[in-house]
Amino acid sequence: MKITIAKDAGYCFGVRDAVNLAHKTANEHKEVYMLGDIVHNESVVSDLNKVGAKVVSSIDDVPKDKKILFRAHGTIPKIWKNAEDKGKNIIDATCPLVHKIHKEVKELEEEGRKIVVIGDHGHDEVVGIAAQVKDAIVISSKDEALNMKKYRKIGVVSQSTQMIENVNEIINVFISKIYDIRFINTICFPTKRNHEQIKELASDCDVIIIIGSFTSANSKRLAKMSKTINDRTYQVTCSKDIKVEWFINCNSVGISAGASTPDYLIEDVAKSIEKIETDK
Numbered sequence: 001m002k003i004t005i006a007k008d009a010g011y012c013f014g015v016r017d018a019v020n021l022a023h024k025t026a027n028e029h030k031e032v033y034m035l036g037d038i039v040h041n042e043s044v045v046s047d048l049n050k051v052g053a054k055v056v057s058s059i060d061d062v063p064k065d066k067k068i069l070f071r072a073h074g075t076i077p078k079i080w081k082n083a084e085d086k087g088k089n090i091i092d093a094t095c096p097l098v099h100k101i102h103k104e105v106k107e108l109e110e111e112g113r114k115i116v117v118i119g120d121h122g123h124d125e126v127v128g129i130a131a132q133v134k135d136a137i138v139i140s141s142k143d144e145a146l147n148m149k150k151y152r153k154i155g156v157v158s159q160s161t162q163m164i165e166n167v168n169e170i171i172n173v174f175i176s177k178i179y180d181i182r183f184i185n186t187i188c189f190p191t192k193r194n195h196e197q198i199k200e201l202a203s204d205c206d207v208i209i210i211i212g213s214f215t216s217a218n219s220k221r222l223a224k225m226s227k228t229i230n231d232r233t234y235q236v237t238c239s240k241d242i243k244v245e246w247f248i249n250c251n252s253v254g255i256s257a258g259a260s261t262p263d264y265l266i267e268d269v270a271k272s273i274e275k276i277e278t279d280k
């Protein structure tokens with residue numbers, strides 16, 4: 001059984017840098033605090049907790065002399081201001097590509113456009129982007145785009161991990177109903193690469209395994225994308241979820257993982273699949 005791991009499976013550079021920064025800060029200062037999970041992956045959060053990176057729900061829960069780390073997905077301006085006003089020691093782990101989306105969206109607003117963010121409702125990154133401007137609209141699907149009120153002039157960006165197919169569908173609806181549209185394609189390049197690679201693997205392999213937490217929108221999206229091409233696609237969180245029967249009559253397995261999945265989980269899953277082959 002041939003096993004192929006997608007070249008860019010797992011951590012994108014933004015998440016990798018944020019997790020490394022959390023480890024480094026926890027090592028240097030014994031503790032570091034984060035508002036919510038640093039990434040949508042239970043293993044990573046638990047590992048970080050063990051070295052002193054703690055999750056809190058409010059700025060007020062961060063002890064006075066301790067550092068607070070703002071996560072890769074970005075943080076809403078109100079929380080930044082609140083933390084600064086309270087004199088907190090902020091460490092900014094926001095991905096530079098997310099900072100760039102914040103900048104783009106503000107520029108679009110300065111052009112007098114109604115801002116539309118194509119993304120998942122309630123996702124931290126989307127909430128952070130929308131909060132950069134006044135009354136942004138979040139649209140997650142073609143149906144929502146069809147039902148959106150008409151505006152004369154809109155500025156559109158997307159969540160960094162969106163599927164281009166979904167964005168295209170939504171933009172096509174806008175073209176049919178809105179006079180003046182400016183769209184900035186803010187799907188990030190690690191996402192584009194990951195999506196291209198899964199499309200190729202899903203066509204070439206008998207079975208596809210996607211590793212990622214079920215709380216991770218981009219892992220679920222990767223699995224959904226693969227499933228449309230290859231019905232034998234399975235999402236797992238770790239090697240324990242793997243079922244031997246998936247590999248019956250299987251000569252080739254493709255593995256990919258969401259942007260919040262650490263390397264060791266990918267290696268662990270690959271080894272378990274190799275073992276199935278040996279035990280056959």
Ligand code: SF4
Nearest residue numbers: 012014095097160188
């Ligand atoms: S998915 Fe893209 S934008 Fe988001 S943290 Fe990773 S590299 Fe940055």
